[in-house]
Every structure is written in structure tokens, then in C-alpha cells.
Amino acid sequence: MLEINNLKAYIDTPDGIVKAVDGVSFSIKAGETIGIVGESGSGKSVLAHSLMQLNPKPPVFYPQGEILFEGKNLLQLKEKELRKIRGNEIAMVYQDPMSSLNPVLKIGDQLMEAILTHNPMTKSEARQRAIELLTDVGIPDPKKRLNAYPHQFSGGMRQRVLIAIALACNPKVLIADEPTTALDVTIQAQILELMKRIQEKYGTAIIIISHDLGVIAQMAEKVLVMYSGRIVEKGNVEEIFYQTAMPYTWSLLRSLPRIDSEAHERLLSIEGQPPNLMNPPSGCNFHPRCPFATEQCKLVDPELTERSADHAAACILSEAEFEEAKKRIETKDQERGQGHD
Amino acid sequence: MTEPLLEVRDLHMHFPMKQGVLQRKTNDVKAVNGVSFTLNKGETLGIVGESGCGKSTLARTLVSLLKPTSGDILFEGESILNYNSKELHALRRNIQMVYQDPYTSLNPRMKAGDIIAAPLKAYNLTTNLKKRVLELMDLVGLKADDYNKLPHQFSGGQRQRIGIARALALNPKLLILDEPVSALDVSVQAQVINLLEDLQEELGLTYLFIAHDLSVIRHISDKVGVMYLGKMMEMSDSESLYKDARHPYTNALLSAIPLPHPGKEKKRERIVLEGELPSPANPPSGCVFHTRCPFATEFCKGNVPAFDLDEKNSSGHYVSCFYPIENK
Numbered sequence: 001m002l003e004i005n006n007l008k009a010y011i012d013t014p015d016g017i018v019k020a021v022d023g024v025s026f027s028i029k030a031g032e033t034i035g036i037v038g039e040s041g042s043g044k045s046v047l048a049h050s051l052m053q054l055n056p057k058p059p060v061f062y063p064q065g066e067i068l069f070e071g072k073n074l075l076q077l078k079e080k081e082l083r084k085i086r087g088n089e090i091a092m093v094y095q096d097p098m099s100s101l102n103p104v105l106k107i108g109d110q111l112m113e114a115i116l117t118h119n120p121m122t123k124s125e126a127r128q129r130a131i132e133l134l135t136d137v138g139i140p141d142p143k144k145r146l147n148a149y150p151h152q153f154s155g156g157m158r159q160r161v162l163i164a165i166a167l168a169c170n171p172k173v174l175i176a177d178e179p180t181t182a183l184d185v186t187i188q189a190q191i192l193e194l195m196k197r198i199q200e201k202y203g204t205a206i207i208i209i210s211h212d213l214g215v216i217a218q219m220a221e222k223v224l225v226m227y228s229g230r231i232v233e234k235g236n237v238e239e240i241f242y243q244t245a246m247p248y249t250w251s252l253l254r255s256l257p258r259i260d261s262e263a264h265e266r267l268l269s270i271e272g273q274p275p276n277l278m279n280p281p282s283g284c285n286f287h288p289r290c291p292f293a294t295e296q297c298k299l300v301d302p303e304l305t306e307r308s309a310d311h312a313a314a315c316i317l318s319e320a321e322f323e324e325a326k327k328r329i330e331t332k333d334q335e336r337g338q339g340h341d
Numbered sequence: 342m343t344e345p346l347l348e349v350r351d352l353h354m355h356f357p358m359k360q361g362v363l364q365r366k367t368n369d370v371k372a373v374n375g376v377s378f379t380l381n382k383g384e385t386l387g388i389v390g391e392s393g394c395g396k397s398t399l400a401r402t403l404v405s406l407l408k409p410t411s412g413d414i415l416f417e418g419e420s421i422l423n424y425n426s427k428e429l430h431a432l433r434r435n436i437q438m439v440y441q442d443p444y445t446s447l448n449p450r451m452k453a454g455d456i457i458a459a460p461l462k463a464y465n466l467t468t469n470l471k472k473r474v475l476e477l478m479d480l481v482g483l484k485a486d487d488y489n490k491l492p493h494q495f496s497g498g499q500r501q502r503i504g505i506a507r508a509l510a511l512n513p514k515l516l517i518l519d520e521p522v523s524a525l526d527v528s529v530q531a532q533v534i535n536l537l538e539d540l541q542e543e544l545g546l547t548y549l550f551i552a553h554d555l556s557v558i559r560h561i562s563d564k565v566g567v568m569y570l571g572k573m574m575e576m577s578d579s580e581s582l583y584k585d586a587r588h589p590y591t592n593a594l595l596s597a598i599p600l601p602h603p604g605k606e607k608k609r610e611r612i613v614l615e616g617e618l619p620s621p622a623n624p625p626s627g628c629v630f631h632t633r634c635p636f637a638t639e640f641c642k643g644n645v646p647a648f649d650l651d652e653k654n655s656s657g658h659y660v661s662c663f664y665p666i667e668n669k
Contacts, residue, residue, distance in 0.1 A: 039526040154617050184391040184553065186614045189597040193613055211527065214599030218606045237603040255531035256601055257556040259583060265560065269535055270528035273496045289528075 003027040007065035009050045018277045020046040022229040033206040035220030043229040044209045048177045088118040091166035095178035097158035101150040108146030114168040133164040156187035175207045225249045228285040235311035245313035247290045292325040346547050347380040352412035370622045372398040374571035385548040387562030395571040396551045400519045437508040441520035443500035447492040454488035460510040477506040498529035515547045567591045570629040577658035587665035589634050
């Protein structure tokens, strides 16, 4: 339904060009959930905003690529045509429920605005639809709540309202940019549950962006791992978590504190910081932090190559070499851990 | 090892709510509402809870930034609540704090070296000042040429290292860490957690570690306390808490965490809590958790459960519930 081909989104800054999204391709079908993971600065939000053409132009420009939605390339559409798609066919849920609602407008007005923009309806019909939507996202007493202001809602409730606004026109694609990052775990569980229920009910395709590998594991069927503007690994969720083929994904998984681990177990940390996108390292972007890096990695920029049917990774190491390197690091780690006790 | 360093007894911290022209006191926000625990030397106590449960207020009362409404805090066996300013000054050498946000807890106009030197200057420990600061920077993994840099030139993880170096400058016995890694990326978070564990071993520090993330707490803590609405719901050594959680709230929290394990995730049964945290100004009657508890009965609405030692468990597992969950 939505197909992204070799998309590049660069930001023109006074200090030079930042390659925020650098050649990303993927596609999503109806009813499917794709998870995008990455650390801050990996370009995942710029990518999400590109899909809706919400990045300010300038400074952002798109030197290459296409975003095909039902056969139309969104990069070439006029603003007027884009508006028909934005919020109607593709909708977005933002990270921060505190700042994404207008504080001086009633919840009902904000919801009805979204409905009336895309649907020829009377006000009272829109009002009826707004009540339906609030019921759908689990807000108790929706009739009364239409007249409430955002500050009268808690964080979790506001996120529900944002989801209701996004669902106002039955979108085909829902982009959720860190939808639960600002929420507590028990509320996060509620919101994730809600998103799954909505998907089952309406068959919406969901693109969920998160830095939390747990959220991705719970929600997504397919996963894209982003690092410095590129997809470094993609595949089914099981493949990404259990047959990891890229050192970055592997390190990320190993650096995660888990509740099922032993206390004081040493975490593998990824040394250093994510690269400066203004001045990316030569060769593979990850090589300065990669525990497996060889001399070759400084020279060769690896392409995303297929490992199995749907599974691709950007690394020059072959599967056998990667397995061997993993073992080497694991034994070294254990020795260090023992020296510690 | 088992010498108590910090004891907290039935601590209450209430903030008055004032209303109207005359600013009459109408109600109290009961941020911390009867918390007791003992923290032994060299141990790490993790405090976990959702936002608004009073964990940060607890931290602030422990470092004497707030004066508690009632209760007692004992440091090395001595009550610190009636200390005069001179005694407090001496006490603060031993209790230091690391803050959550590495962006706002460092003065943007001060050089990293000066930030770390500030506590030393406050205590007139100025002999070999620069040498000591460089020592501290080395200890937390900062380079010597970072000395003259300003906070904005560092990344989030490095800034947190500056904050830790500053807290360690006076050789404190107790570090209060208020969400020290929650603003950091996963890979950097692991660096800081490892650093904190190394420092504890090297310097024999005692930690009170506050976080909302149960997995981080699991990693670093010997003992864990779970707070809800100003009260401690459950406390035990971390092994027992994570393998055999007795309180329904702890169980719900544990089941709410998404595991980075797609295989397990699909099969998992989740306890999704209904509703939201009630206001601490108007906590529910009886057990404060009864409004969201899946097992609550009429009895829970009227009676407050005591914070009791679970007798079946020898290792000191406290739980505040009438119907603690029996795990297999």
C-alpha cells in the first residue's frame, strides 16, 4: 500500500548538509505493523515526517527517492493534493501528548476539526462521530469529555485523544512516532493494547517508531533497524531478535537491561557516541563503535544485502565470520565478568 | 557489610494546598505517606514506581532539601532532622545526589572542571584542587582535555558522567541517584550503569537508585522497593521480588513491561491495569491501590493493609496487601 524507494532526506544547515535519511526503502501492506528502531539522531523521526511530507522545506530537501502511496508519488504531489491524503489516508500520532494538542481549544473542537476537514458532514453529525471515536479509544463519559480542555486530561488520556484524532477519517496508514515514550509502563500497556485493537478492527497498517526494543518486539511483525540515517538491518521480528545479522543490532540487544537477567550482570555497552551526520565516518558508519570492526570496514561501505528471504543486513562480515566474532566477544566478556567477582 | 547506613522510619512528606484570597490550607498532597526502610552499607536499594508516586520527593527529603512532615531519618544511627546548618553542611559531604536530567543540572556557563571542583571549593578542600578534579574525571571516564569544555560540548552520557564526578568529589558514603539513566539512549545507558557498578565496587559506595524502569532496577539493585501513591507496596531483595512478586501492583508492573523477546511476547498473558494513578491529594480510602487492583474486595476499601513481613519468606520480603499473590 505504501512503498518507499531509496528515499533520501537531507537537511541543509549553515554548517553543511546533514544526511538525516540516506537511502531508505521499505513497503507496508494493509493490516501490517512495521517497527522502526534506532537511537536518538538515527533519523527515524525525519523518516516518519517525510512520509507525511511534514518536514519543513527548506531546510529539508529530498534529493532522491519516491514515496508511493496507492501508486501516487507523494514527493511530487502539490500541497493541495497532499492535504487530501494527510490526516485522511495517512495519519500520525506524536510522541508528546502534552504539546501536540492545542491547549486553548476543547477536545471536541479539535476532534471535529479533523473530521470536518476531510468529510462533508454537518456539525451535529461530526459531533456524533467524535463521540464514537472517543468511545472507541476508551475514554469514559465521552459526551461530557468533548467539552473538556487538554489540561484536564492525564498523559495517557491525551494520548488516547490523539489516537482518536488520528483515526478520525479511518486512515489506511497510521504512523506512531514514539507513542508511549512519555507514558508510564502501566499506561503504555493500555495504549499499545488499544493500538492493536484498533488495527484488528479497521485493518490499519501501522508504522511504529520506538527506541524501546521491548515495544517493538510486542507490536511489530517486521522491523527496520536504523543507524545514522540508514537501515542497517531489516527482517521479521523473530529474525531480528533471534538471528541477528548486524553487529549494531546485536550490540543494542546485548546492552539492554532485562528483567529476566541476573542482578549485577554486566551489560555490554556500545563504546562512544552515534556519529556526527555532518561528518560521517569513512566506510561503514558503525565501524568506530563496532566490536567486530576490521581494517576493511573503514574502507567499504556495506550495502543492505539479503541473508534470507525477507532478512537483510548491512555488514561485510559473512554469517560464519559473524558467529565466530560473537563467540569471541562472549567468552572475553565472561572472563572479564569472572575477574570482576 | 550489614551495618545500616540509612534508616527511614515512617516518613511523611505532605505539601499543603492553598486556595482562595486568604490562601487558606484546604488539603494536603501526600507525596510521601509513611515510608520505612533500612539501607545497609555497600548495598543498592532500588526504588521504583510510576510518575507521581513520590519517589523523587523521597529522594529530596533524604538529602535534606525538604523537611519532612513527620517521621525520622537516621544516618549512621543519628537522626538528621534536627541538625543545625553547620551539622547539615557536614552531613552533605556524606550524602550526594545525581540528578535525572544531564541538560539542566549542570550550569551551562561553567567549565566541566569547575563544575566538578565546585563541591571541593565549598568545603575548602582547595589543596591540589586541579589534581583531584583530573583524578575524578579519570575515574568516571572523561579525558583530561575535557577540563575546559562547556556542558553543551558534551553528549548526554558524558554530561551524566560530569554529574557523577561532581557527586563523588567529596568522597560521599551514600549516593542518591534520581533517574540517572532515563534520559539516555540504550547504548549509552549501559555505559553509565556499568560505570556506576564499577564505582560502587571501587569506592565501597552505597546507592539509593530511583527509576521508573524495572529492568534497570533489576540490574543494579540488591534490594528493591515498589512505591505507589506515596506508600511502599512491596520491598525485598531483588531476587525474591522479581521471581516471586507478592503484591498485585508489582505483578502488574512486571507484566506491563514489553520484553525484547518477540517469541515470549506473543504467548504472554498481561495484567493490564485499568484507569490511572489517583490524585495524591485525595488518595483512595483503605488500600490506596484498591481502585485499580484486579483482586480488590470490599474489605480493601475500608481497611489499610500493614506493611508486613511475609512469614513464608525468610529473606525479609515485605508486602502491603491483604491478599498477596501466591506464586507457584
